[in-house]
Amino acid sequence: MTATRSRWPVIAAFALVSAATQVLWLNFAGVTTVAAGHYAVSETAIGWLAQVFPLLYIVLSIPAGLILDRWFRAGLGTGAVLTALGAIIRLGGDGYGWLLAGQLVVAVAQPLVLNAITGISGRYLPEQDRPTGIAVGTASTFAGMVIAFVLSAILPRGDQLQLLLILSAAFAVVAAVILLVALRNEGEHRGSIVRGALRTTWNDRFIRKLCLLVVFPFGVFVALTTFSQALLEPSGVSGGVASTILLLNVVAGVIGCAVIPILVVRHRVEVRLLTTALVLTAVGCLVLAVIPGTVSGFVALAAIGFLLLPSLPIVLELVERRTGEAEGTAAGLIWLAGNAGGLLVAILTGLLVHHPFTAFITLAAVALIAVPGAWSLRPAVAAMRPPVPVDT
Template sequence: MNRWMHLAGYALLIFSSQILWVTFSPITTDVAKDMNSSVGGIGTLTALFPIVYIVIALPAGRWLDSHFRMALTFGALTVGLGAAARLIFPFDYTWQLVIQIILAVGQPFVINSISVYASRYFPEKNRSLAISISSVSIFLGVIFAMVLSPLLYANGGLMNVLIVFTIPSVIGMLWVTYTLVSVPFSSKVIIGNVSTSLSLLIRDKFLWVLSGLLAIGLGVFNTLSTWLEPIFLQYGITGTLSGPLLALMLVSGIIGSMILPTWAIKKDLRRFVGIITFTIAATAFFAIAMWQSILWIAFWFVFVGFFLLPGFPIIVDWTEKHFPKSQQGTAVGFVMLASHAGGIILIYLVKAFLTPPYLALGIFAFVNILGILLAFQLPKPNKQTSLSMGVPNHKKM
């Protein structure tokens, strides 16, 4: 079995971690009745994931750097066994809350290992593609859960949803644990002092720039996913239309994630892509605030998704190239921590300005303008990163 087949198992594990996160989101009202809970209580089952991620991100990254196999095995077991455990008491809210917390703790170990997995199992020429495939699995998992949860619930209730979502989770767990036990790393990894590594990392300005860019990019998407319906409803666009518009953006982003990162990295145009991405996004939200035709919104959402979502694999790949193998998990953990924190802040900021809707859209545009300014701080093509303050350039950018 070659390395690409093993990557398929890891991608399935990432995919599963996302469907377990979003399981209850599209069926909140129905599940509240099944569990004799409030709608807010069911919403908590989903909302706690980014909160737990912020707490666990750095410890998970440091463990991945020092004990990669053990840390990723832990993440795989939480996904597979956690999914199966939900079947024991499917209608007990307290039980499901405990299991969701366990799953939320395991998720950073799975996601933070994207660059670490690529660097340890793939030669340098294949790592960008491996990171892109792993990243796409995140978005596919969200789409799968958002679309399939309501359909599965309508044709078998909550138990049907939990059973179907358990299958890929257990397969992904077994596949990844087999890989970790049986497949050797492609290269040796020198493990440094973890405390020293963290101290150096937080003094690296380049890492802060990458963190800020991801916080804006994913923050905009997550906030849009949260408030798209109430924003557009004020323009007379119902949820039956806002949902497909968001799905259109996500599909466009998946396509972009398979094309744009490899091209941008090969041509050394990551800085250019970053500037163009936030310019398009800022323009899109200004344009939508001025005119709310469905086709007009769909047109802009296709472009926003195509450019915005590929920012994740590009940033993860850049992190892998900038930092040595002994620091990659911690570095990605730091970037992910910042992106989740930024997303939560943006969610509550937009919530305060939902009415009138042009204020919310204006905030999206303004945040993307900040992204443009931040993207200009990225190193120019074919130059060593001049932003590094505490961490030396380990690889040519």
């Protein structure tokens, strides 16, 4: 019976570290101006404390995936330790240099953690529980974003920044210790080393199509998260209200990630959900273009978060099902493509930030471009499904 045992405590420990990486990434998202004044630097400099994460992810995603495929527990444990270490480094002094040094360490750790979402489910859960494990792991990343937004909301002043850093570091250290303890025991379901994992994975046309596909939803989400406040401001939406809208967007995404992927895999409607999410995201962006405002912002962005963010665990579950032991490398390719898409679409949206109508229309178009690609996945996804048992 042990061959089918689920090790949910390991998944929970991983979720804590995954959330911690996001907390540290977005610590200053809600207090950018205050932090710039406190540390006597520009707001752009504070922005770089977050921007180093996607930049380093693009560089390190594939190496991290290869490490996880070959030395999974050591690689993930290193990611957890570096996350905690980076958080501690930020406490070294009350200066910008310490912050940047700590952020760089955490940014190096992040691919080792996030690329392991599929791998930890594959090693510590039997096949029937893996979609749930991937959904939990993915939802934890968005939950970390929520924690970061809440912390900055309750500790908004310059004299509270040190407490903000201390609380974040405590969370990261505790999470790392819990995960290291949980990883003492090896997973029961996988363990073989894949030779030539990158070449094998990239030669899979299905994986290449998924990599291209995720560029678009990732890009739209990152652009909306980055520029919604600026794009809605001309319509009378204040910064405080915009922050609340974005918080609701991510909370809705957490709820969606915890519920939708499990139901989708159970009913075998993965492609239908991906297509629907892209179409309704485009509709939401069109609504914001035509009737921007507080009410439309709350409704559209909550709906987009609830439907679009669960696309990530669904894609990662398809990757895990397709690649098996090489899922670390495959997940690395997915995260690399997503982060690249986020940077590209965010840059494009930034160029249009003073033209909200055009910016929202552009984001709607970006979402719609991906619809044919998502729909074309149907034959490959259907071929990966196990046969339906027949009652006799």
